[in-house]
Amino acid sequence: MTTKLHALFTLASALLLLSCSGSPETATRVFTGGILYTVNEQQPTAEALAIQGNRIVYVGDLDGIQPFIGPETEQIDLQGNILTPGWIEGHGHFMGLGYNELNLDLSATKSFQEIVARVKEAAERTPAGEWITGRGWHQSKWTESPGKEVAGFPLHQALSEASPDHPVFLYHASGHAGFANARAMELAGLMSLGKEQLPKSEQLEGGEILRDENGNPTGLFNETAMGLISRHIPANSPEKDRQAFELALAACHRHGITGFHDAGIGSKTVDLYRQMKRDGKMKIRMYAMLAGSNQEFLNEWLEKGPEIDSLLTFRSIKLSCDGALGSRGAWLLEAYTDRPGHFGHETLPMEYVYEVSKKALKKGFQVCSHAIGDRANKEVLDRYQAALKEFSDKRVDHRFRIEHAQHLHPDDIPRFAALGVLPAMQAIHLSSDRPWAIDRLGEKRIKEGAYMWQALLQSGVPIINGTDVPVEPIHPLANFYASITRKTLDGSPEEGYEADQKMTREQALRSYTLDAAYGAFEENMKGSLEVGKVADFVVFDRNIMEIPEQELLETKVQMTVIDGEIVYEQ
Incomplete structure (x- = not known):
């Protein structure tokens, strides 16, 4: 059963139980005493939330939650703090x-x-x-x-x-x-x-x-x-892999991360994740992208098809199509301003991107292509477009992605929405990179095509946010700050870089929750606080939707809940 169908089935079952019993189900836990930001347009905020097991059974006002409270219900007072859906790392490297x-x-x-x-x-x-x-x-x-x-x-x-x-x-x-x-x-x-x-x-x-x-x-x-x-570095031992897994998991819990889009793993990590799930240690919703550079490994997956589960899903393919801007590996249409004659690197043949895209469409896989430079983005969009033309029946909901989409030619910005391609961008890269990125690209290219968040959002395409950890720290509040200010973490420049491209706080929160869930075909299961969805959420000690922007960097996670279980408390 797909994740989407499972969520719909669960919601329908909950409603059927209510109609048959005439009274609500007693909650395992209820949360009151704070503000709930739901990321649900029909009910943007709420006063109380109830969960039964691993599902949300009530979101609303204080009066409405009373029937859900029984003698065994744990009542948690938020003490004025705020509660949001669990945050999803939309592009990172877990191990x-x-x-x-x-x-x-x-x-x-x-x-x-x-x-x-x-x-x-x-x-x-x-x-x-x-x-x-x-x-x-x-x-x-x-x-x-x-x-x-x-x-x-x-x-x-x-x-x-x-x-x-x-x-x-x-x-x-x-x-x-x-x-x-x-x-x-x-x-x-x-x-x-x-x-x-x-x-x-x-x-x-x-x-x-x-x-x-x-x-x-x-x-x-x-x-x-x-x-x-x-190739000469010895492989890590299984014991060290497990240790790294547990350290990564603890770091995610500390920072309110309940879901993780792991951007490119091989067979060894696939086996590790499966083992962690069997051992009951997969305490995060892992959406793992299969590394597409190994053709034998990829062909095995294309033959057997996706594996979809609420905790561990394999249904996407990661292709690395160029390098990074910092090392001058990003593939550009025009030469680097600070290295004349150098255009970066095409790290994967574009014919391969085209062939994999066609096979993925046929077999039900999503393609997620790393592309930072404007030429890499253009070339990938061209290959996606050609593949979609050949499989026109798959155009509606393929949700192909471009990871980073950091530097775009202006002509390619509207193509994302037109083709249904999702940009998975990391706002924190602007805070870290913008002061020196202008040396690589020059002022014109920076202003017209770099970090174009609002332009993409206004074109009608959602943005999937993340940190690209360990490229950047996993800290989501620093990323939220970068999204709404377009400043470095020391607060400069005063108005932010290219301020017209800032996200609103609502857009930034959605990019880390519901839109990130959409990027993994999981928006009907998680990403917002709604009845029937999984009980994944995070409690912050300050109201991130209202406090002065500089206080965002001082905000702490008070509690992280995954699948109804409290996995972290400060």
């Missing part, structure tokens, strides 16, 4: 979130020198020969020069001196580039190669090894070239 807590977290580093020092500390406590890995650095956020640079990136020598006996690979915050030390490059057989001895071209299609003027590798590996190093 990356967990592993970011196990490996070196470089997201707060402000210089290359600080990164080198962190690696040196790690080397002192790590047995010789073992790999040191981390993620989160971003050269455009450094506050001091790293010294000699090539294309805006440092050279590996300082890192290699700090860790001569340990191979090191440090992923860029975007995940689309990595920095290696000499030992890692030696293991990959790259240190002795000159310009004339580059690896075979097919190994570098869609990526690059950055080299100095003498042909020596600098340590920077962009896009698909990362595989030359990462």
Whole structure:
């Protein structure tokens, strides 16, 4: 039974029970004493909510909830706090979130020198020969020069001196580039190669090894070239995978995240998630996208079809079609302003996107394509359009997505609504990236086509919000703040960047709840506070719909409820 049919069946059953008994069902828990923001246009706010087991059985005023209260009902006083539907991470990397807590977290580093020092500390406590890995650095956020640079990136020598006996690979915050030390490059057989001895071209299609003027590798590996190093990193043990899963789950609960769209997983993670569900540990609604780069893995899924469940669903395919703006891997129609002659990388052949899109339409899968640059977005939209033309009967509700849709040509903005393609965007990227993104694209392209939230919303297409964790922290209130202010997290500029593209608070809340649920075909099951829907919600200690914007960054989650179970209390 599909999720949508299951939700409708449950609602019909609840109404039938009420009509037959003549009195409402006694609630397991009731919540009163605060403001409920329902994300239901027919009833935007409420005073009280009742749940029975894992379902909502009442949303309304205080008088109406009294018949639901019995001797065994737990009554929870919100003490003036607000309650909203559970927030859904619309695009993130769940295991990356967990592993970011196990490996070196470089997201707060402000210089290359600080990164080198962190690696040196790690080397002192790590047995010789073992790999040191981390993620989160971003050269455009450094506050001091790293010294000699090539294309805006440092050279590996300082890192290699700090860790001569340990191979090191440090992923860029975007995940689309990595920095290696000499030992890692030696293991990959790259240190002795000159310009004339580059690896075979097919190994570098869609990526690059950055080299100095003498042909020596600098340590920077962009896009698909990362595989030359990462293939030598030992696989994580099952025990470590479970530990990372549990750390990620706890982080989501702390931040009010009740649903997660995991943007690209392979067979190993599929098996892990299935095991966690069997063990009763899947305490989050996981909507997992199958990594589409492995054709054998993808073909197996296309043959057997989607798996749809209220806690764990596999019905979407993730395709990575270009890189990131920070590492100049995003695929552009015109060259980078700060790197003339460079247009980024097409990391997946567009013919493959077209073929997968056709197969997905035929087999009932959703396609979610990573596209950041304007050319990548245009090319993906073209392939979606061609596939939909061939399968015209699937046009109504395919819900194909573009993940990020960060930089668009103005002509392509209305095409999302026209084709029924959903943009899954991360508002927090503007707060982090906008100060330096103008160097990559120039003022004209930034103003006409970057972070175009309101333009897309006004065209008639919903936006799915998220953080792209661990590219950005999982903190949803920082993302909510970015959505409505278009400012950096330190509050600049005063009016926000391109302020006409701000979301309203209502739009921002909906993008994190009901519209995110819609992006996973689950809007009839969750995303709003309505009778018959699952009991997923979050309680905040401040009224995020009314407080001054700067207070949003100080707001805390008081309680997270998933499937009727309180999974977190401050």
